[in-house]
Structure formats: C-alpha cells, structure tokens
Amino acid sequence: MTGTGRAPVRSLAALGWRSEFADQILGSERDCVPARVFGVGARSVTVVFADGEAELPLGGRWFQGDALVRPTVGDWVLLSPDRGTVLRVLARHGLLARRAAGRNHELQPIAANVDVMFLVSSCNEEFNPARIERYLALALEARVQPVLVLTKADAAPDPGAYARAAGALLRDLPVLLVDARDPASLDGVRAWCRPGTTVALLGSSGVGKSTLVNSLAGAELQSTGPIRAADAKGRHTTTRRSLHVLPDGGLLVDNPGMRELMLGDSDAGLRAVFADIETLAGACRFVDCRHLAEPGCAVQAAIAAGALDPERLARYRKLGAGPA
Numbered sequence: 001m002t003g004t005g006r007a008p009v010r011s012l013a014a015l016g017w018r019s020e021f022a023d024q025i026l027g028s029e030r031d032c033v034p035a036r037v038f039g040v041g042a043r044s045v046t047v048v049f050a051d052g053e054a055e056l057p058l059g060g061r062w063f064q065g066d067a068l069v070r071p072t073v074g075d076w077v078l079l080s081p082d083r084g085t086v087l088r089v090l091a092r093h094g095l096l097a098r099r100a101a102g103r104n105h106e107l108q109p110i111a112a113n114v115d116v117m118f119l120v121s122s123c124n125e126e127f128n129p130a131r132i133e134r135y136l137a138l139a140l141e142a143r144v145q146p147v148l149v150l151t152k153a154d155a156a157p158d159p160g161a162y163a164r165a166a167g168a169l170l171r172d173l174p175v176l177l178v179d180a181r182d183p184a185s186l187d188g189v190r191a192w193c194r195p196g197t198t199v200a201l202l203g204s205s206g207v208g209k210s211t212l213v214n215s216l217a218g219a220e221l222q223s224t225g226p227i228r229a230a231d232a233k234g235r236h237t238t239t240r241r242s243l244h245v246l247p248d249g250g251l252l253v254d255n256p257g258m259r260e261l262m263l264g265d266s267d268a269g270l271r272a273v274f275a276d277i278e279t280l281a282g283a284c285r286f287v288d289c290r291h292l293a294e295p296g297c298a299v300q301a302a303i304a305a306g307a308l309d310p311e312r313l314a315r316y317r318k319l320g321a322g323p324a
C-alpha cells in the first residue's frame with residue numbers, strides 16, 4: 001500500500017465491517033481498535049482503521065504457527081488501544097487459500113473475508129478450461145461467488161467463443177467480456193463491486209488484474225506490465241497482495257499472478273464445479289459406475305448425445321473428484 005489518497009476518517013462499514021465481526025468482540029476488548037489488513041510484508045502488516053492507518057510489526061509469536069494463523073490481506077484484526085500492536089485476527093469468512101509449491105505443501109492464505117472472486121482470464125492462448133475449473137473449485141469451497149472476467153475481448157477475433165466455452169464450466173457462472181483498459185466496458189464488472197463488498201482478483205500473470213484495478217479506481221494505483229508476444233505470458237509485474245478501496249465503495253484485492261494453483265482440500269468445491277457430471281452419475285445403472293464402458297452409464301450416454309464434453313470428464317477424473 002502506498003498510503004496516499006486514503007481519507008483518514010471513514011466508516012468501518014466502508015472497509016467491509018459487518019455485525020459478524022462486531023459480534024466477536026469480547027467485553028474485555030471494548031477499547032481495542034478494529035482494523036482491516038490492506039497489505040502484508042515479511043514481518044509486518046499494513047492496517048487501516050476508522051481514523052487512520054499504520055504499518056505494524058508482527059512479533060515472533062505470529063510465526064510459531066502455520067501461515068493461516070497470521071494476518072492476511074482482507075483480515076479484520078483487533079489492535080491494542082494505542083493502535084501499536086495486532087492482538088488477534090477475527091474469525092474469517094471467504095478465506096481463499098492454496099497449497100504451497102514448496103516442500104511441505106503448507107496451506108497459504110491468498111485473501112480473507114472475500115465475497116466475490118474475479119477469476120481473470122484472457123481471450124487468447126492463456127484461456128484454459130482446466131485452470132478455470134480449479135479456480136472455480138477454490139471459490140466454491142470457500143463459499144465465495146465466482147465471476148469470470150474475460151479480458152482482451154478487444155483483441156480477439158471471436159470473443160463470444162471464449163464466453164461460450166467458459167459458460168460450460170459451471171452452471172450460472174457470470175461471464176463478462178471486457179477490455180480491462182477501457183472503463184466504459186466495465187459496467188458489468190462494476191456491478192459486483194458494491195460498497196463494503198470485497199472482491200479478490202485472481203489469475204495468471206499478464207491477464208490484466210492490475211489493469212482492471214486501475215480502470216475501476218480511475219487512477220494508476222498499481223503498476224502494469226506488457227506480456228510476451230511469443231506466448232502471451234505475463235512477467236509477474238505485481239509481487240504483493242494489496243487491498244484497495246474504490247471511489248464507488250467496493251474493495252478490491254489485487255494479487256500477484258499465479259504460476260499454478262494447487263488446491264487444498266476442495267472436495268466440496270470440485271463436486272460443485274462438476275455438479276453436471278455428479279448429477280448424471282446418479283442416473284448410472286451401477287452405483288460404482290466408473291463411466292468408462294459400463295452398460296447403462298448416464299455419463300457416457302451424455303457424451304454420446306453431445307451434451308457433455310469428454311474432455312471435461314477427463315479433467316474431472318484428473319482432479320480426483322470422480323470415482324477412482
């Protein structure tokens with residue numbers, strides 16, 4: 001966070017405060033100060049509260065547990081009455097977390113108290129149904145509303161084809177085609193950024209997450225960078241997660257582009273994404289049908305009828321959501 005341009009006094013509701021957080025404050029904590037985490041450093045957090053903001057160090061005790069116990073972007077925390085120390089993290093809703101690529105595959109928080117996920121993907125080679133399904137599973141597991149924002153519609157010969165392919169990945173998935181650089185194309189996006197609503201932008205590097213933040217904010221809050229011409233890959237311009245308040249009241253979490261999304265425990269999320277296959281499977285003749293070549297297989301019948309893409313069944317199997 002840059003610390004520029006933020007009004008010193010704002011209502012907590014404008015920062016996303018709700019009764020579910022107020023209800024967690026104990027009588028003995030009456031003098032503590034609720035604050036929202038806008039940025040996280042290696043050993044510090046940037047917090048915004050009703051009458052100011054501060055960068056506060058995180059003491060050693062925060063590093064004794066795993067990464068999920070530490071304050072993360074979007075968290076609500078209680079500060080000491082002098083606003084100098086983070087005392088505790090309030091219980092979260094909408095926690096997006098992924099499995100780390102490193103040795104121990106620890107769960108890493110992405111953002112907390114998220115209401116809506118803008119899954120940002122582009123109308124070019126970057127578009128990848130398997131990747132989108134993983135992000136959708138992440139959102140649904142966390143009970144976060146996913147919205148697919150398809151950028152670079154301006155540069156694609158047939159953007160509608162991407163929207164149609166995306167629409168087949170989750171029933172009722174909102175899909176928006178945009179030019180992220182053009183605020184006039186963002187009415188559909190803006191409709192999700194209501195006052196007090198927290199929206200996290202996720203996706204690969206170079207898809208236009210920071211460009212969207214800037215266009216929605218009407219200001220250059222975030223640096224953006226060109227993609228490689230050869231393969232449309234981004235250059236990892238954004239390196240830190242950060243929360244931003246829009247002039248219209250929405251709250252946006254910009255994230256660094258992800259190379260790979262490794263899911264944590266997402267069984268419920270995967271089942272929700274592949275609800276079409278799960279429903280079909282319920283109509284198979286055998287309860288242990290593996291949907292290969294069994295007689296009376298409703299899944300294979302749907303494929304034969306052109307109602308289900310065989311590649312989607314293959315992806316469902318690969319993610320471990322289906323029977324072995």
Ligand SMILES: Nc1nc2c(ncn2[C@@H]2O[C@H](COP(=O)(O)OP(=O)(O)OP(=O)(O)O)[C@@H](O)[C@H]2O)c(=O)[nH]1
Nearest residue numbers: 152179180206208209210211224225236237238257
């Ligand atoms: N033509 C076109 N270019 C876009 C669009 N959205 C983003 N760009 C361009 O794509 C490049 C990457 O945009 P960024 O906003 O930096 O992408 P990002 O997702 O934030 O990337 P990381 O920070 O690396 O994760 C920039 O050159 C943008 O101008 C779009 O909708 N249309």
Ligand SMILES: [Mg+2]
Nearest residue numbers: 209210237238
């Ligand atoms: Mg960026």
Ligand SMILES: [Zn+2]
Nearest residue numbers: 284289291297
């Ligand atoms: Zn079957």
